[in-house]
Amino acid sequence: MAMTTSNNITLLSNVKPFKTTWKVEVKVLHSWTHHSNYSGGDSLEFILAYKTVSGVKIHCTCKRLFLARVKRLQVGEWRFHENFSFTPTTGKYRPTSHKFKLSITGNSNVNSSLKNDDDFLTLTPFQAIINGSVDSKFLIDVIGQATDIGDIEVVPVLGKDKKNLELTLTDTCDQHIACSLWGRFAEQVFSAYKVGQIQITNAFEASTMVINPHGYDVHNYQRVMPTNELALSNDNRGVVKPKGNKRQIDKWSLYPERSVLDIIMATEIEKCIVKATVCAIDTDWAWYYFGCVKCNFKKVTNITKRDVVPVKHMFHCDSCRQSVINVAPQYVSKTLF
Numbered sequence: 001m002a003m004t005t006s007n008n009i010t011l012l013s014n015v016k017p018f019k020t021t022w023k024v025e026v027k028v029l030h031s032w033t034h035h036s037n038y039s040g041g042d043s044l045e046f047i048l049a050y051k052t053v054s055g056v057k058i059h060c061t062c063k064r065l066f067l068a069r070v071k072r073l074q075v076g077e078w079r080f081h082e083n084f085s086f087t088p089t090t091g092k093y094r095p096t097s098h099k100f101k102l103s104i105t106g107n108s109n110v111n112s113s114l115k116n117d118d119d120f121l122t123l124t125p126f127q128a129i130i131n132g133s134v135d136s137k138f139l140i141d142v143i144g145q146a147t148d149i150g151d152i153e154v155v156p157v158l159g160k161d162k163k164n165l166e167l168t169l170t171d172t173c174d175q176h177i178a179c180s181l182w183g184r185f186a187e188q189v190f191s192a193y194k195v196g197q198i199q200i201t202n203a204f205e206a207s208t209m210v211i212n213p214h215g216y217d218v219h220n221y222q223r224v225m226p227t228n229e230l231a232l233s234n235d236n237r238g239v240v241k242p243k244g245n246k247r248q249i250d251k252w253s254l255y256p257e258r259s260v261l262d263i264i265m266a267t268e269i270e271k272c273i274v275k276a277t278v279c280a281i282d283t284d285w286a287w288y289y290f291g292c293v294k295c296n297f298k299k300v301t302n303i304t305k306r307d308v309v310p311v312k313h314m315f316h317c318d319s320c321r322q323s324v325i326n327v328a329p330q331y332v333s334k335t336l337f
Contacts, residue, residue: 012050012058015086017100017261020107023082026050028075029057034256036270046073047095048081048102057096057122059089062104065267069108080111085265090275091257097138103262126175144169144177149193152186165190290327295319297330 008023015022026048034043044067046060062070073079081102089101124140134140148168155164165186169179181189258272291297292315300315303323317324 009080012048012056012098015100015102017086017088020085020105021083022086023080024050025078025080026058027078028073031073031075034061036256041268044070045095046070056098058098058100058102059095060084060102060104063268066104066106066108069104069106070110073110080109082109082111083107085261087259087261090259091273092137094138097135103265105265126169126171126173126177129177130175142169144171146179146189146193147176149190152190157182163187288329290315291330292317292319292324293326293328294324297328300324300327 009025010022012024012026015024027050028046029049030047032045034045036042041064043064044062046062048058048060050056060073073081083105085103085105086100087103088099121141121143124134124142126142126144128134129140129142146167147170150166153164153166154161156162162182163186165181167179167181167189169177255271255273258266258274260274260276263272263274289299290302292300295317298317298319300317302313303316304311304313313325315324315327316322
């Protein structure tokens with residue numbers, strides 16, 4: 001294994017968001033395009049891994065504006081990557097368990113680096129999936145023998161027809177999990193099924209699926225598989241179907257999640273979800289005003305006499321030129337993310 005080293009290279013697990021001049025050495029495991037109908041346009045997403053044995057992985061995102069910066073980030077290649085922003089990651093379907101994600105900026109730089117053919121898979125035991133100990137917020141890696149493969153069905157999703165394939169995954173301990181594949185994953189597995197037995201590693205749209213993966217001893221895996229003469233037919237053994245296996249549309253998943261720092265650094269307008277804790281509320285009316293309901297919420301002046309008991313709130317409307325009490329609060333401005 002040939003490699004290039006540098007004294008200022010930082011371990012991926014040690015990178016923190018307080019600066020943007022880090023330099024890391026990573027392998028590009030996977031990339032895909034995140035489609036968006038908003039003005040920000042599509043973005044290019046990556047899964048990067050560090051060269052340690054444990055294979056620390058991190059999600060990397062690049063907005064359309066900076067695509068020229070990532071031309072050298074090709075799947076399977078090792079690269080030096082320096083000058084990037086580092087922000088917390090939240091929400092469901094996170095590609096990695098890393099608590100931060102890496103974002104390409106206008107100062108980012110990518111150079112050539114070492115060679116290493118490891119795919120950095122972190123295989124999840126079927127038992128962990130069955131007993132519910134897997135954190136559902138993160139995507140996972142699995143490998144198993146595909147059995148009980150059904151026919152491809154066309155299912156309407158968000159007004160569009162999607163191909164769906166139902167099958168069962170079996171591991172070396174003869175445990176079974178129902179599996180539902182969509183789109184190109186369904187086509188890929190069904191096509192391979194017509195040829196012969198397959199093993200797959202799959203998660204979701206932001207993942208890869210490999211049939212008889214290189215670098216993994218498939219033949220040894222098949223030898224320790226339980227004997228099952230009815231592998232491709234229905235039998236009476238129970239198949240575990242984890243909760244939520246049925247594909248359901250979550251309205252919150254229609255928009256990407258962004259942190260407050262992402263909003264501050266944004267260069268494009270888009271709709272997104274921001275989760276934050278309210279630290280304080282301005283009680284001095286700095287962020288809203290009272291408007292006269294009769295005059296279509298024209299701004300009014302507070303003329304309440306505080307020395308009169310009991311206090312009766314009174315306002316003067318310049319539009320209808322009279323004192324009014326029927327008012328309602330209005331926002332000073334509207335912000336769209």
